[in-house]
Amino acid sequence: MKTTFSAADRKGWMSLLATADEARLTELWQGCGIDPVCEWLRPPEAGGVMVRGRMGGTGAPFNLGEMTVTRCAVSLDDGTVGHGYVQGRSKAKAAMAAKIDALMQTGAAAGVRKAVLEPLAEERQAKTSARAAKAAATKVEFFTMVRGED
Amino acid sequence: MYVAVKGGERAIENAHAWLAEERRGDTSVAELSLDQIREQLSLAVNRVMAEGSLYDPELAALAIKQSRGDLIEAIFLIRAYRTTLPRFGYSQPVETGEMACDRRISATFKDAPGGQVLGPTFDYTHRLLDFKLAAEGEVPEAPVSEPRLEATPHISEFLQGEDIIEREPSSDGVPGDLTREPMSFPAGRAVRLQSLTRGDEGFILGMAYSTQRGYARNHAFVGELRIGTVPVEMDIPELGFAIEIGEVELTECETVNQFKGSKTVPPQFTRGYGLVFGQSERKSIAMALVDRALRWEELGEDNVGAAAQDEEFVLSHADNIQATGFLEHIKLPHYVDFQSELELVRKLRREAAEMAETLAAREAAE
Numbered sequence: 201m202k203t204t205f206s207a208a209d210r211k212g213w214m215s216l217l218a219t220a221d222e223a224r225l226t227e228l229w230q231g232c233g234i235d236p237v238c239e240w241l242r243p244p245e246a247g248g249v250m251v252r253g254r255m256g257g258t259g260a261p262f263n264l265g266e267m268t269v270t271r272c273a274v275s276l277d278d279g280t281v282g283h284g285y286v287q288g289r290s291k292a293k294a295a296m297a298a299k300i301d302a303l304m305q306t307g308a309a310a311g312v313r314k315a316v317l318e319p320l321a322e323e324r325q326a327k328t329s330a331r332a333a334k335a336a337a338t339k340v341e342f343f344t345m346v347r348g349e350d
Numbered sequence: 351m352y353v354a355v356k357g358g359e360r361a362i363e364n365a366h367a368w369l370a371e372e373r374r375g376d377t378s379v380a381e382l383s384l385d386q387i388r389e390q391l392s393l394a395v396n397r398v399m400a401e402g403s404l405y406d407p408e409l410a411a412l413a414i415k416q417s418r419g420d421l422i423e424a425i426f427l428i429r430a431y432r433t434t435l436p437r438f439g440y441s442q443p444v445e446t447g448e449m450a451c452d453r454r455i456s457a458t459f460k461d462a463p464g465g466q467v468l469g470p471t472f473d474y475t476h477r478l479l480d481f482k483l484a485a486e487g488e489v490p491e492a493p494v495s496e497p498r499l500e501a502t503p504h505i506s507e508f509l510q511g512e513d514i515i516e517r518e519p520s521s522d523g524v525p526g527d528l529t530r531e532p533m534s535f536p537a538g539r540a541v542r543l544q545s546l547t548r549g550d551e552g553f554i555l556g557m558a559y560s561t562q563r564g565y566a567r568n569h570a571f572v573g574e575l576r577i578g579t580v581p582v583e584m585d586i587p588e589l590g591f592a593i594e595i596g597e598v599e600l601t602e603c604e605t606v607n608q609f610k611g612s613k614t615v616p617p618q619f620t621r622g623y624g625l626v627f628g629q630s631e632r633k634s635i636a637m638a639l640v641d642r643a644l645r646w647e648e649l650g651e652d653n654v655g656a657a658a659q660d661e662e663f664v665l666s667h668a669d670n671i672q673a674t675g676f677l678e679h680i681k682l683p684h685y686v687d688f689q690s691e692l693e694l695v696r697k698l699r700r701e702a703a704e705m706a707e708t709l710a711a712r713e714a715a716e
Contacts, residue, residue, distance in 0.1 A: 215594030259518025287596030
């Protein structure tokens with residue numbers, strides 16, 4: 201059974217899976233209790249992506265350096281195709297991401313979202329806020345010394 | 351004549367076995383794990399990623415362990431590994447204006463929106479050895495404060511309002527890639543920046559320092575220095591849209607430099623730019639100074655003959671793997687080359703001796 205979803209929604213979960221900590225993702229995925237039978241459309245392969253920056257932060261692009269990425273594609277029994285694109289070289293992580301991407305297009309979406317994606321999103325948010333809170337504590341509060349020359 | 355020699359296999363094998371043993375060191379001391387290197391020697395990991403030109407902290411940690419902490423050797427290992435990876439594509443340019451900043455300072459504007467955020471810096475430490483670190487102990491948690499939720503704007507934006515600083519012409523042109531085509535000169539700014547960001551930190555630092563000491567001085571202020579993470583997005587053809595494929599930590603430096611103006615341009619500040627993988631502050635500032643020095647021609651400045659203005663000199667010598675490869679190869683067997691040199695010098699000496707004898711005989715006869 202297929203469900204409807206927007207490209208932005210799919211972009212959201214794929215992005216979350218790309219940066220997820222592998223150990224945590226494995227734990228959540230196993231806790232989810234679903235492991236669909238699927239076929240490889242593209243077995244996991246590790247490769248590089250050239251990351252670009254912009255001159256002066258906003259100008260013309262230039263090549264900064266590569267990062268490692270692992271990708272794969274799976275097909276469920278009903279023909280639903282899932283893609284995994286994850287940072288790093290873990291084939292297991294790419295495989296989990298592809299299966300989750302496929303399931304998120306099926307009737308299992310709500311369950312997977314609750315068991316895997318929501319905890320990942322919350323933890324990512326918490327991690328980002330924790331760093332931002334430490335950064336905020338190192339913000340300089342200037343004060344002006346009164347000079348006695350008036 | 352020379353005789354080709356074979357051999358040395360056993361010596362080489364035994365040397366490598368001893369290397370492995372020495373790498374491990376005293377086995378009564380606990381072995382280093384890659385996690386320990388990644389977490390506790392993270393600035394070394396960052397340097398290996400930046401100069402190895404491959405963002406992967408686990409691989410960089412492995413390379414550091416394998417190279418016994420010789421970072422140039424580690425960078426060499428990463429560069430070699432990198433060539434085995436299929437290239438999936440190019441990312442969209444990262445948006446550093448959207449960076450989740452750990453650190454963001456400006457030496458030019460005290461009250462910049464977003465403020466002066468020091469982050470986990472060595473600045474203002476007294477550079478005294480901390481003997482507490484020699485003993486194991488708990489680290490107190492860093493204090494926290496109300497986090498800033500919105501993105502921190504680039505400081506150069508504020509100067510651009512007045513047009514008092516040059517604008518960076520935006521474009522979506524395809525930049526040259528020195529990992530795909532050999533470098534040729536003039537290289538253009540995109541390839542220069544690619545070369546500088548993966549260049550040797552010591553070399554870039556030395557070049558930048560030379561501009562500060564007066565060889566093509568360009569009066570740089572650090573307009574902004576920021577460190578933090580940015581998402582990396584790439585278009586995925588099979589999906590038809592872009593997704594985030596990961597996240598990288600970057601250090602970005604924008605310098606604000608003096609400029610006199612010209613017949614066509616009123617006086618305004620110019621810019622130098624540094625962007626480096628990881629927390630790599632020194633490298634990023636140095637990169638911005640060298641970038642600015644190399645822009646002399648496009649800004650209509652004089653070439654004063656300084657090394658930092660010479661694109662061919664800077665870019666051809668910035669890569670520590672090329673440099674060390676050529677430098678260190680001279681220690682490998684050159685028996686045949688040397689044999690021919692030896693023959694030549696012997697012949698020249700024989701000729702010189704004969705000449706001296708002839709002259710001496712002639713003088714004696716006269």
